[in-house]
Amino acid sequence: MTPSTDPSADLMLRVRADDAEAFEELVALWQGRLVTLFLHHTGDHSTAEDLAQEVFLRVYRARGTYKPTARFSTWIHTIANNVASDLRQRAYRRLEKGVPVSASASHGEIGLDQLAVAASGQRPARQIDRSELQDVVQEAIARLGDNQRMALLLAKFEHCSYEEIAAAMGLTVPAVKSLLFRARDQLRKALAPYEREGLR
């Protein structure tokens, strides 16, 4: 890869050389994307900003090890996934200690099937407006497994390829395909009551 094909990699090389302005530019360039990723991963904007900040700080700490052999996006997505994994592990540890975990950390406790049933029971199939659709989709995403959710968000919002998702999440490409297929299938079930009449 030549630096000119990846502006973020160019910036990161400058960060590696302790160019403070480059780090600021890099943060400005990526913060919206990371906050969006974590917002839909955790369901909370404040937490999303904290996690995005953690990613940038890890990027900064690891700047000396950065090598532009991979796309910068893959590198930062890997860090983002690690940050999300750490969040999950801390939540599990707290659960073991009896400390209450957050809503997002217990997403998996309610299955998508239950959500679909609940949705169909509480809301008859009908046309729904965009804000309501947002709520429904967010709720459905929140109930995906953590890996499913991250893979889905990387694919949808970061436009990652299977290979890029696999690299970021430390999985094989078939595993990513499986994750995404199951994620979409579960979302489809959850959204079915709305899809019949409301979704595109």
Add this chain to the structure above:
Amino acid sequence: MSGDHDPTAGAGPGAGPTASPGNRADDPALDLESVWGALDSLPRAVASPALTATTVEMAAVGVRTGGETPGRGRATLGWTLPGGAILGGLVAGLLLGRASAPDPDQRALEYLPVIRHVGALREAGSMEFLAEVAKRDYPVPRRFGMFGGRPGEARGGEGADEAPGGSDGGAAEIPVPAEWEAAVTALAGEPLGKETPADVLARRRGDVEALPADERRELSDRANEFLGLSEVARHDVLELARFLAASGDGRAAERERLENAVAVWHQYLALRDPAERDDVVDLSKEERLESLARFYARFPFRGQRDWDPRRGSGGSRPDGAGRGGEGTPRGTPDGGPRSPGPAPAGAGGLKPAAPGGEGRPRTPPAAH
């Protein structure tokens, strides 16, 4: 959202290009287009305006020495400390991003008051946490038979389970931890960070140089503690410190509210198993609040102030031994122990039907 999105981006390291649409994870041919399309309804987040600045500052301030990986940048920043370094190698991490720093101690000296009182600040948590505790108006918890966190405040014997000020309605002293008071005193009016004038840095340098060896070691330990904080925790500590440093200019009322919250939290910690305290301090804001809420839901009798301010002081104890009294200003303990009343599930102890949604069962956001 800006960025370098490339919809035809290649695969990760070592993999071949994936420009082929059929190889993309969002390939519509994979079916379920409508579900995929529904995801477009989700909003793209906008980061807070201050996020870039705080991130850059935290990176500059907070990279741990031990966490640094050798790289090209280290040499250019001059990581080798000169012989006159007053805090030893611990300050090296504080110098990150400050190639122009006149000497390796400056960064540490800029934040010296924070380093000295990092324990109290860390325990207090964050402005956001303390403000939320203050809003909930918890009474200061305590054990039966003891008061406050400071030895001089302890009261035993008869009336030990009464609130300070008790039935006589006299002014009661909130048992603000001594460590917090020391931090407040030390930070008041103290410049922090890059704005610290040279004469203040010189004074701080002199203070440190005058310390005996054991106190300097203790200061180094605190510097270690500060450097060992997570980035988020360090941000919270600095925000709190900056508030205290600037709180002299007409912010006394707000500071008092925070101090009351500090007292509640400190006393709550004092009631916890000592082995658990560090873990509890490390909890995120949301977890701290939930932990407090659960405590007040389970042990309302440990409260000192009436749960519902509209009732004035002297709430009823669970045994019915309620006590009358005059209403007291917010944050001042009044009558005897009382029940905080029924707590909503999952958020016990919240004031019912308070403005702004207080008292609603809260669904905490993601854990940290």
